[in-house]
Amino acid sequence: MKQLIQRQEYNKKLWFYKDQDLIKVVTGMRRSGKSTLLELFRLQLIDSGVPQNKIQFYNFELPENYLQKTWETLYFEIKAKLQPDSNNYIFLDEIQNIKDFEKLVDGLFVTPNTDVYITGSNANLLSSELATLLSGRYIEISILPFSFAEYLEMKGVNFLQKYLNYEILFYNFVNETSIPKGVALSDMGYDKVFEYLEALYATIIEKDIMQRHRIQDKRAFANIVKFMASHIGSPLSPSGIAKVLKAENQSVHHQTVEKFIAILVESFVFYVVHRFDIKGKKQLATQEKYYLVDVGLLNILVGREKNADRGHILENVVFLELLRRGYKIWTGSIRDGEIDFTVKNISGEIEYYQVAWNVTTIETAQRELKSLTSLKDNYPKYLLTTDSFTQNYNGIIHKNVFEWLLKK
Numbered sequence: 348m349k350q351l352i353q354r355q356e357y358n359k360k361l362w363f364y365k366d367q368d369l370i371k372v373v374t375g376m377r378r379s380g381k382s383t384l385l386e387l388f389r390l391q392l393i394d395s396g397v398p399q400n401k402i403q404f405y406n407f408e409l410p411e412n413y414l415q416k417t418w419e420t421l422y423f424e425i426k427a428k429l430q431p432d433s434n435n436y437i438f439l440d441e442i443q444n445i446k447d448f449e450k451l452v453d454g455l456f457v458t459p460n461t462d463v464y465i466t467g468s469n470a471n472l473l474s475s476e477l478a479t480l481l482s483g484r485y486i487e488i489s490i491l492p493f494s495f496a497e498y499l500e501m502k503g504v505n506f507l508q509k510y511l512n513y514e515i516l517f518y519n520f521v522n523e524t525s526i527p528k529g530v531a532l533s534d535m536g537y538d539k540v541f542e543y544l545e546a547l548y549a550t551i552i553e554k555d556i557m558q559r560h561r562i563q564d565k566r567a568f569a570n571i572v573k574f575m576a577s578h579i580g581s582p583l584s585p586s587g588i589a590k591v592l593k594a595e596n597q598s599v600h601h602q603t604v605e606k607f608i609a610i611l612v613e614s615f616v617f618y619v620v621h622r623f624d625i626k627g628k629k630q631l632a633t634q635e636k637y638y639l640v641d642v643g644l645l646n647i648l649v650g651r652e653k654n655a656d657r658g659h660i661l662e663n664v665v666f667l668e669l670l671r672r673g674y675k676i677w678t679g680s681i682r683d684g685e686i687d688f689t690v691k692n693i694s695g696e697i698e699y700y701q702v703a704w705n706v707t708t709i710e711t712a713q714r715e716l717k718s719l720t721s722l723k724d725n726y727p728k729y730l731l732t733t734d735s736f737t738q739n740y741n742g743i744i745h746k747n748v749f750e751w752l753l754k755k
Contacts, residue, residue, distance in 0.1 A: 352493070352497050352500055352501050352527070353387060354380060354383075354384055354387075354490070354497070356671070357373075357384055357488055357490055358384065358387065358388065358391075360486075360488050361384070361388050361464070361488070362388075362391075364486055365462065366434055366462055368484075369484060369485055369486045370452060370456055370463045370464075370465065370481060370484060370485040370486070371463070371464040371465070371485070371486060371488065372465055372466075372467070372485050372486065372487045372488065373385065373464070373465070373466040373467075373487075373488045373489075373490055374466070374467055374468075374469075374487060374488070374489050374490070374615070375466075375468070375489060375490035375491060375615055376468060376492070376551070376614065376615035376616065376640050376641075377468045377547065377550065377551055377555060378526055378527070378528055378547055379490050379491060379492050379526065379527070379615070379640070380490055380492065380493075380527045381440070381466040381468075381490055382406065382440050382441075382466065383527065384490060385404070385438050385440060385464060385466060386404075388464075389402055389404055389436070389438060392436060397436065398430070400428075400430055401430045401433070401434070401435045401436060402435070402436045402438070403425055403428055403435070403436070403437050403438065404438040404440070405421070405425075405438065405439050405440060406440045406441065407439065407440060407441045407442060407443075407444040407445055408440070408441050408444065413444045413445055416445070417445075417446070417447075418445055418446065418447045418448060418450050418451035421445065421451055422450075422451050422454050422455065425437060425455065426455075426458065429458070429460065429461065430460075431460065432460070433460060434460050434461070434462050435460055435461050435462065436462050436464070437455055437461055437462065437463045437464065438464045438465075439451075439452070439463070439464070439465040439466070440465075440466050441466060441467060441468060442465045442466065442467055443467045443468070443469050449481070452465060452481070453481060456481070456484065468555060468614065468615065469555070469559075469613060469614055469615075489670075491525075491640065491667055491670065491671055492524070492525035492526045492527065492640065492641050493525040493526070493527060493530060494525070494667075494668060494671055494752070495517065495520055495664065495668070495749075495752040495753065496752065496753050496754070497525075498520050498525055498530060499516060499520075499753075501527075501530050501531070502530070502533075504516065506753050513733075513747075513749035513750075514733060514749075516749075517733075517749060519533075520664075521642045521643065521660050521664065522537075522643070522646070523537065523540050523643055524540055524543075524544055524641055524643030524644075525641050525642075525643060526543075526544070526547065526641050526643070528543060528547075529543050529544060529547075529643065540643070541646065541647070544643060544644060544646070544647050545647055548644060548647050548648075551614065551616065552568075552569070552572070555614055556568075556610055556611075556614055560610055562607075562610075564599070564603070566597070567592070567597060567599045567603070567607075568607050570592060570595075570597060571588060571592075571599075571604060571607050571608070571611075572611065572616070572648060573648050573649055574588055574591065574592075575588075575608070575611070575617060575637050575639075576639055576644070576645055576648035576649050577648075577649050578637075579636075579637060579638055579639055579642075579645075579659050579660075579662075579663050580636055580638065580659040580662045580663060580666075580687075581636065581659070582622070582634035582635070582636055582678075583634070583635060583636070583637060584633055584634055584635075585601040585602070585604040585605040585608065586601040586604075588601075588604045589601040589603075589604050592604075608637075612637075615640055616639070616640055617637045617638065617639060617640065618637065618638050618640065618666070618667075618670065619635050619636070619637055620635060620636045620637070620638065620666065620676055620677060620678050620688075621635050621677055621678070622634055622635065622636075622677065622678045622679075622680045622685075623677035623678065623679055623680060623689050624680050635678075636678050638662075638663045638666045638667065639663055640667075642660050642663050642664065645660070657704050658702070658703060658704045661702055661703075661704055661731075661733070661748065662687060662702045664752070665687075665688070665700065665702050665731060665748065665752075666688065668751075668752055669688060669690055669700070672692075672693070673692075673693045674690040674691065674692050674693070674698075675690060675691040676688055676689075676690050677689045677690070679699060679718075681718060681721055681722070682721075683717075683718075683721065684717060684718040684721070685718060686699050686700070686701060686718050686719065686722075687700055687701050687702050688700040688701075688702075696726070696727075697724075697726040698726060698727045698728075698729065699719060699722065699726060699727070699728045699729065700729045700731060701715055701716075701718060701719055701728075701729070701730050701731070702731050702732075702748070703715045703730070703731075703732050704732065704733055705732050705733050705734050706730070706732055706734060706745075707734070712740075715730060715732075716730065716740055716743060719743050720740075720741060720743065727744065728742065728743045728744065729743070729744050729745075729746060729751075730743055730744070730745045730746070731746055731747075731748040731751055732745070732746075732747070732748055733747070733748055733749065734747065735747065
């Protein structure tokens with residue numbers, strides 16, 4: 348590892364909400380950097396003058412912190428260590444490993460002089476009981492693996508300098524991984540990255556998903572994961588997937604497929620993008636698209652060649668970057684086609700994004716621009732490609748995707 352990446356955008360949010368009467372909930376896939384983010388924040392609190400005896404940090408992946416302990420014993424253990432008269436900072440890492448954890452969190456929240464931070468690797472953390480119990484009293488900070496800019500920073504590349512070969516750097520980024528620990532291992536060789544991703548994926552599937560949800564048909568589940576990974580950025584439906592599996596002599600009911608997809612989204616392995624009828628201004632209920640949390644996992648899931656399907660891989664990376672920037676994202680459905688991403692930015696304004704690897708021919712340019720040019724509103728329209736030389740088309744802003752990713 349060349350250096351420790353601070354994850355500035357997430358860190359700023361923690362500092363902004365520090366000491367505010369809200370529970371800070373950090374969510375994201377296993378090993379996406381949640382624990383490191385809280386540890387760095389803890390160290391910064393100490394550097395800012397907070398005494399160490401006013402900070403309690405529990406990692407609930409460690410057996411000594413969850414075996415033979417209930418939410419009640421933890422609650423009284425934590426309360427016994429609280430210091431009076433000023434804020435105490437309580438960090439509860441991977442809190443979902445504690446049964447009835449929502450009661451622990453709620454009890455600490457209403458305790459005077461406590462500022463509570465929790466993390467979890469499951470979107471269900473904020474559903475059902477916890478959301479009901481803490482409605483209006485928490486803020487979610489959803490963390491993703493490294494962006495392209497963070498990846499380059501981790502690698503010690505100054506991406507502000509001129510004449511970098513962005514395409515080669517991007518090729519390494521998507522061929523290796525964006526998961527922090529995997530990036531740190533990449534200097535030791537790709538085989539180490541591959542081994543790490545295999546072990547991480549096995550842990551997510553076996554421990555976080557199959558055991559937790561008591562999935563019996565493991566073969567069907569694995570095949571659904573591989574099918575979705577093979578079709579990132581393509582419209583999918585549970586019934587369509589069930590038909591494909593049936594044609595391959597594996598009978599799975601479409602309701603089971605739907606359940607498995609929901610679990611994968613809940614576990615932050617995939618992210619779902621719903622279709623939005625731009626003309627009718629309503630969200631559609633079918634043919635959603637799914638994007639993978641880290642495109643490096645494609646090497647584990649489908650074993651594809653490095654240059655295969657690079658257009659959809661680029662689209663996946665753009666989706667994750669839009670998500671990092673806090674945008675609400677849909678696939679824009681129009682009469683004769685679709686817009687890859689119809690988004691609402693953090694100011695509440697609409698923007699359109701079309702993604703293509705390049706537009707080196709007139710035919711390619713016309714195909715990619717067709718959907719955007721059919722829109723008659725005045726919202727910003729962007730075409731993102733890897734082309735070094737870009738030109739705008741009738742109000743459509745053509746940008747180099749690498750510069751866009753790096754916010755240059």
